[in-house]
Each structure stands twice: as structure tokens, then as C-alpha cells.
Amino acid sequence: MRALIIVDVQNDFLPGGALAVPEGDKVIPVINELQEKFDFIVATQDWHPADHSSFASQHPGKSPGDIVVVEGEDQILWPDHCVQGSFGAEFHQDLKQSNWRKVFQKGQNKLVDSYSGFHDNARKADTGLADYLLAQEVSEVYIVGLATDYCVKFTVLDALKEGFDTYVIEDASKAVNINPNDFTLALKDMSKSGAEIIRSRDISPE
Template identity: 50%
Template sequence: MDIRPTDALLVIDPQNDFCEGGALAVQGGAEIMPLIVRLAQRFDRVVATQDWHTPDQISFASNHPGAQAFTQIEVAYGPQMLWPDHCLQGSTGADFHPDVMPAVNRALAVIRKGYNPAVDSYSGFFENDHHTPTGLAGLLRALGVTRVFLAGLALDYCVRFTAEDAVREGFEAVVISDASRAIAPETAAAAHDSFRALGVTQIEAATLLA
């Protein structure tokens, strides 16, 4: 697959807390970082996203007495999964993984999300209320981007919702499957089903690196 001048690579949440040893570790998270660096070298336009939570974030199980992480509650904007505390603003866990820094250093912008304590944010385009934009769509349009490639963590949440919103915002979306990792097989399967339904393409990194 050829990379066009109107393409951008979106590097989704490549942060310490989502890698081994982190507060919300995704199995194999750290091992994809060198691959993301190689991919970023092929793109003129790279944008990274970064979870950036306050301690009172609504999605933290610790803020709901008696609640357990990885259970779902209802909030004002609908269902919300509860998570362990992670990616606290200014913490080591919120920092980008050291092995991905060459890619982050190529980024034209870092889109921070999830900083509103009353609304979680998976997508790089919108908070979980599906109405509050992050500014990513406007940035990409200003850069002349028409197609986005996505890699990072986690495939079944932040990569998935960013890809879905990319399509809804009028961009072509391509998920680089082996440069992403999922939290759980069940939610990964749901993400793949969603990609097929919405026309999100899935490829292997070798397609771009050959």
C-alpha cells in the first residue's frame, strides 16, 4: 500500500500505564513501540494522542465506593466502563513509553484527552459523550489529510473508537493490526466486527514497510 501525501499516522496512547508494569497494562503493549517508530518514519504527518486524567476522573473505579474495575456503570452520557486509576496528569504512567519517543518526536501535535473529570475519552476525536470534540478533526483537515492510519493502545478501545470516529468525520481509516494490541479477546472481536461494518480497513505493518 502506497503512503500518500494526504495520509497521516495516528499513534494512539503509547503510554507507560498501558504497557507491561503499568496501571492498565495491555499484554504486548511495549513490544509494538519499535514497530510504531519504524512506521512513523514513513509518514510526513504524525499525530499522537495521550490519555491525561485527573484523580477524580469519572471512569476510575476508585471514585465509586464499592465498585470494581472492569465493571460497567451508567453515567449521564450512557454506559461507562470503570478502570483502575491510570495516566494521571504529570505522572510517569502518563508519559509516553521511552521506546516510542522517536515517533512522538515526529508528531506535529499531541492531542490530550480525558482531562475532563466528568467525561472519559477513548476516541482521539471526541470525548465519550460523543459530542465534545478534541480538535483532531479540524487539525487533520487543516493539514489536508484525507486518510488516517492508526496504531497503538488499545485496539479494542481507544484505537477502535478513534477509527470509528475518523470514518464518521469523513476520513478513510486504516488500522495497522500488528502495531496495535487489545485488552481482551471479546472486545477485540467486537472491534473487528465494527471495522468491517464501517469500512475500516485492517492491514499488517509490512504492507507499508515493504
């Protein structure tokens, strides 16, 4: 069976949000149309405590984009975003949610960031997503959302490590692009690791 995984299409990652992905809102109609082609859909949600260590506000004298060491791991600092219970952490109102099976929250441990929908960055804990998909006999995953060069990329890489046949839907994802070519580099990294890069038009309804 195949599953669609929608990664972090939340207000803070959309135009006007605290950590807006350029043109991030453009993926919403593409994802909504894709949902009509899948019987099994899950989503991930960034869900940070207000004092998360990835927030530049928690490190005096530091700014977003700086890198610090937290618990022995390099951590890029971000603006405060997707704080638990906040409007910024909510899924965008135009994103269809009625057919989702489950939402997997990540980034709840304030001492470690969590880009992937499967594991935190230090691989100390997992969200339960892999076990859930396997229990439902899912073998193929199609991954979309925000952002291509961070949470989508790491979700894809972990899906491959978990043994799923993994597809990235290129036109249903946008990148932060701290560097101008980060979107392209992320696609190359995912492809080299074994993911197939496809477009929404390539997918047939179930």
C-alpha cells in the first residue's frame, strides 16, 4: 500500500509566518489535489516548546542563522516558530485535513531539533511514524510539504533508512533556500540516496 506524507504545512512556514518559506503557500492547492488520489494520508507537525534550544531567542547575543552546539550537536538557530498551541503551529486553513489518518508531532524535546517526521536530529527518539505505517502495511511513501531542504529532505532520508520505497513530489514542495540552489541540492541528495523525484501529474488515483 502507498501513503502520502504531508510535511509541516503550518502557518509559521507560510508567507507572513515567523519562518516563512518563499512561495510556500503555492504548494497547498497542489497538495489538496494530490490528496484526492490517495486513500492513506498522514501529516507531520512541528510542535516546539516556547524555550526550544533551536530558537535564537534562547541564546543571548545570537541571531537566526548562527550555529551553536547543543547537547554535543551542531544546531542552526531559527526564529521562534511553531510553538505548541500557537496560531503559527496550526495547519493552514486552506489545507484539506478531513481524510488524514493521523498527525505526528515532532520537535517537542527542547534539547534537540527534529527535522524528520520519523526521528529527531540526534536519533534519540522517534515519532512512531515508521511503526504506524508498517502496521498498516504501507510500503511506498510519497512525501510533500515544507521545506524541501530541511524537514522534507530529512523525512525522505529517514523513510529510505526505514525501508520504504520513497518518492518526492517536486512541485508539491518548496525550499527555504538560505543559499539560492538549496532546493536543487536537496533534490540531488535525496535522489542519490535512493528516492525517486517525480511530479504530481505522474501520480494516478488509487
